[in-house]
Amino acid sequence: xxxxxxxxxxxxxxxxxxxxxxxRIHADPELRYEEVHASALLAESLAKAGFAVETGVCxxxxxxxxxxxxxxxxxxxxxxxxxxxxxGHACGHNMIAAMAVGAGxxxxxxxxxxxxTISVIGTPAEEGGGGKxxxxxxGAFKGVHAAMMIHPAxxxxxxxxxxxxxxxxxxxxxxxxHAAMAPHEGINAGDALTIAQTAIALLRQQxxxxxxxxxxxxxGGDAPxxxxxxxxxxxxxxxxxxxxxxxxxxxxxxxxxAGALATGAxxxxxxxxxxxxxxxxxxxxxxxQRNAEAIGRKFSARVxxxxxxxxxTDMGNISLxxxxxxxNIGIECSPAVNHQPEFAAHCITEIADKAVVDGALAxxxxxxxxxxxxxxxxxxTAKVSA
Numbered sequence: 001x002x003x004x005x006x007x008x009x010x011x012x013x014x015x016x017x018x019x020x021x022x023x024r025i026h027a028d029p030e031l032r033y034e035e036v037h038a039s040a041l042l043a044e045s046l047a048k049a050g051f052a053v054e055t056g057v058c059x060x061x062x063x064x065x066x067x068x069x070x071x072x073x074x075x076x077x078x079x080x081x082x083x084x085x086x087x088g089h090a091c092g093h094n095m096i097a098a099m100a101v102g103a104g105x106x107x108x109x110x111x112x113x114x115x116x117t118i119s120v121i122g123t124p125a126e127e128g129g130g131g132k133x134x135x136x137x138x139g140a141f142k143g144v145h146a147a148m149m150i151h152p153a154x155x156x157x158x159x160x161x162x163x164x165x166x167x168x169x170x171x172x173x174x175x176x177x178h179a180a181m182a183p184h185e186g187i188n189a190g191d192a193l194t195i196a197q198t199a200i201a202l203l204r205q206q207x208x209x210x211x212x213x214x215x216x217x218x219x220g221g222d223a224p225x226x227x228x229x230x231x232x233x234x235x236x237x238x239x240x241x242x243x244x245x246x247x248x249x250x251x252x253x254x255x256x257x258a259g260a261l262a263t264g265a266x267x268x269x270x271x272x273x274x275x276x277x278x279x280x281x282x283x284x285x286x287x288x289q290r291n292a293e294a295i296g297r298k299f300s301a302r303v304x305x306x307x308x309x310x311x312x313t314d315m316g317n318i319s320l321x322x323x324x325x326x327x328n329i330g331i332e333c334s335p336a337v338n339h340q341p342e343f344a345a346h347c348i349t350e351i352a353d354k355a356v357v358d359g360a361l362a363x364x365x366x367x368x369x370x371x372x373x374x375x376x377x378x379x380x381t382a383k384v385s386a
Contacts, residue, residue, distance in 0.1 A: 003110040003113050003114045003368050003372075004365055004368055006109055006110040006113075007106040007107060007109065007110055007361065007364040007365060007368060008106075008361055008365075010105060010106040010109040010110075010364075011102055011105075011106045011357060011360050011361045011364065014049075014102060014105055014106075015357055017045065018098045018099075018101060018102045018356055018357065018360060019098070019353050019356060019357075021041060021042070021045060021094075021097065021098045021101060022094045022095055022097070022098035022347075022348065022352075022353070022356050023094070023348050024041060025037075025038045025041065025081055025089070025093070025094035025097055025098070026088070026089045026094040026344075026347060026348050029083030029084075029088035029089050030081075030082060030083055031082060031083060031084075031085060031127075032082045032124060032125030032126070032127050032128060032129035032131070033060070033061075033062060033082075033124055033125045033129055033131075034062070034082075035062045035081050035082050035124050035125075036061075036062060038062075038081035038082075038094075038097060039055070039062040039063070039064060039081060039122050039124065040055075042064070042079055042081065042097055042100075042101055042120075042122055043055050043064045043066065043122065045101050045105075046066035046101060046104060046105070046120055047066070049068075049104075049105045049108065050068060050108065051066035051067060051068045051104070051108065051120065052066065052067050052068070053065070053066040053067075054066075057135070057138075057140060058134060058135045058138035058139070058140050059134075059138065060124055060125075060131060060134060060135065062122070062124040062125075063121075063122055063123065063124050063131060063135060063140070064121075064122035065119055065120075065121055065122070065140060066104065066119065066120040066121075066122075067117065067118065067119045067120075068104070068107075068108035068111055068117075068118050069107075069108055069111025069112055069116045069117045069118050070111070070112060070117055071111055071112060071114065071115035071116040071117050071371060072115055072117075072371075072377065072381060073115055073116055073117065073145055073146075073367075073370060073371035073377055073380065073381060074116075074117040074118075074119065074143055074144050074145045074146075074384075075107070075116060075117070075118055075119070075144070075145065075146050075147070075148065075367045075370065075371075076119045076120075076121050076141060076144040076146070076147040076148070076322075077100045077103050077104050077107075077118065077119070077120050077121070077147075077148055077149065077363060077367075078100060078121050078123050078132065078147060078148070078149040078315065078318070079096060079097045079100035079101065079120060079121065079122045079123065079149070080093040080096045080097060080100075080123055080126045080149070081093050081094070081096070081097040081122070081124070082124055082125050082126055082127050082129070082131075083127070084127055084339060087339065087340065087341045087344055088341070088344045089344050089347055090338065090339050090340055090341060090343045090344035090347075091127065091151075091152075091338050091339060091343070092151065092152035092153075092331070092338070092343070092344075092347040092352070093126070093127075094347060094348070095152045095329075095331075095347055095352060095355065095356050095359070096149060096150065096151060096152070098356045098360070099149075099150050099329075099355075099356050099359040099360045099363065100120055100149060100360075100363075101120065101360075102356065102357065102359075102360025102361070102364075103120075103359070103360045103361075103362075103363035103364045103367070104118055104119075104120035106360060106361065106364035107363075107364045107367045107368065110368070114367075114368045114371050114372060115371040115372065115377075116367055116368070116371045118367065119144065121135065121140055121141070123135060123314070126313060126314055126315075128167060128272070128273060129273065130273035130274075130275070130314045130317075131314065132314035132315060132317060132318050133273065133275075133314050133317045136317060136318060136321060141318065141321070141322060141385045142385060143384055143385065144322055144384075144385045145322070145323070145380040145381050145383075145384065145385075146281070146284060146322060146323045146324065146370060146380050147315075147318050147319075147322050147323070147324040147325075148284070148288070148324060148325045148326070148363055148366065148367075149315060149325075149326055149363075150326075150327055150328070150329050150359040150362070150363060151313075151326060151327070151328050151329070152328070152329055152330075152331050152338075152347060152352065152355060153328035153329070153330060153331070153338060154330060154331070154332075154333050154334045154336070154337055154338075155300040155301075155328065155330045155334075156292075156297055156298060156299045156300055156301075156327075156328060156329060156330035157299065157300060157301045157307065157327060157328040158280075158285045158286075158288060158289040158292075158299060158301070158302070158303045158325075158327045159280040159282070159285050159301075159303050159304055159305070159325075159327070160278075160307060160310050160326070160327070160328045161240075161278075161306065161307045161308065161310050162277060162278035162310050162311065162312060162313055162315070162316055162326060163210070163212075163238050163239060163240050163241075163277055163310065163311075163312055164238060164239055164240070164241055164242045164244070164245045164274075164275060164276050164277040164312065164316065165236055165237070165238045165245070165274070165275040165312030166236070166237045166238075166245055166249050166271075166272070166274050166275075167234065167235070167236050167237075167271075167272025167273050167274070168234070168235050168237070168252075168253075168269055168270065168271060168272055169218075169232060169233070169234050169235075169269070169270040169272060170193070170196065170232065170233050170234075170235065170256045170267065170268070170269050170270075171219075171230070171231070171232045171267070171268045171269075171270070172189035172192040172193055172230065172231045172232070172259065172260065172263075172265040172266065172267055172268075173189060173229065173230055173265060173266040173268070174186065174187035174188055174189035174190075174192065174227070174228065174229050174230070174231075174263065174264070174265040174266075175187040175227070175229055176226050176227050176228070176229035177226075177227045178225065178226070178227075179224065179225045179226060179227050180225060183227060185227075186227030186229075187227070187229075187263060187264050187265050188227050188228060188263055188265070189221070189228045189229055189230055189231040189263070189265045190220060190221050190227075190228035190231050191259070191262070191263045191265075192231065192259035192260055192262070192263040192265040192267070193217065193220070193231040193232075193233055193259060194259070195258055195259035195262050195263065196233075196255050196256045196258060196259035197233075199254075199255035199258050199259070200213055200235075200252060200255045203251060203252070203255060207248060207251075208239070208240075208244070208248075210239065210240045211237075211238065211239050211240075211244070211248055212236070212237070212238040212239075213235065213236075213237050213238075213248075213252060214235065214236055215233050215234055215235030215236065216233065216234055217231070217232070217233045218232045218233060218234055219231050219232040219233075234272075235252070236312075237249050237252050238312055240277060241277050242274075242276050242277060253269060256269060273314075275312040275313060275314050275316050275317060276316040276317045276319070276320050277312075277316050278313065278315060278316040278319050278324075278326050279316070279319040279320055279324070280303075280304075280319065280324070280325055280326065281319075281323040281324060281325055282303055282304055283376065283379075284323060284324075284325045284366070284370065284376075285303045285304075285325050285327065286303050287366050287369045287370060287373075287376075288325055288327055288362060288363070288366045289302070289303055289327070291361075291362045291365040291366050291369065292327070292329075292358070292362040294365075295358050295361055295362055295365075296358070297329070297330075297358055297362070298330075300330070311338065313326065321385060322385045323380055325366075329355045329358070329359045330355070331346050331347065331349070331351050331352045331355050332346075332351050333346035333351075
């Protein structure tokens, strides 16, 4: 039996269903840990395809694990389905979800013949909630030998540069007062935050070109005639690696401390989620690129080529524990880029729909190749995830 031909036939057979999934999720954007409808749609689709589906896993109501096959190579295909506040599916997670389902269904169709066990793992809250991190810690990836997913982007890349990230919330507490009658009686938490932002802006001159520091003010005070007694901001700090991030982050914290020192306000820094850099498995990425090119995808880079720093993802944390890939699939959307409303609009075009189908098949073929290559099978199964 030509298992690759069987997988291709299955993807073709479910094409309309995959595109319907992508478009329905796109039309109903749900924020992190609130993806009730999206996760239900995906779980239902996989159950109808013969997967054993468990929902609400790892104490996360919108997480699921769907499993099929009993081969010696256990591959996890990760689905993401959360949206961004204000701009909906401007990171294309509707496409990621549909590709994961398509790849899973296609691989499951020939799993036993190909020597595969396939898990489609529904991972909520990639956009800052770290769903995969909690699922990894709570055993969702136990027994998995390799993991993969595909992310839409302006350009095609087998090993995009995905960097480490640390989130924080800074809160200042001062003392309110009448801003005209008795400003000297107040302690201005707004000034403290302004000083911190200014210090961070100056710090940017002294950091690595690949570092990133960015944030928003979530509480700037209540009225212009009241000295602000409370202010707050959320920031992300990013570096190429977790090691570089560990050196940068204290410098950013000191910028917030400077605001407190200068104004007399009290500072509280609340730690957020930490995403590791993506460590692509080069051999797996090469297999993926060959399969994607065989389908007709055109790449802007080769495996391992250094690119401009990209975003961050909790798939990075998975990659440090399990051999993983996270290629980008291009949707020809330039100059629109991820996290813009224009990008969201591109994620349901004919080009995006073609990427969903191509991505599903490329992952299914990659899973087959990994299971049927003796050396790859030996290497990947030598270490099983805990």
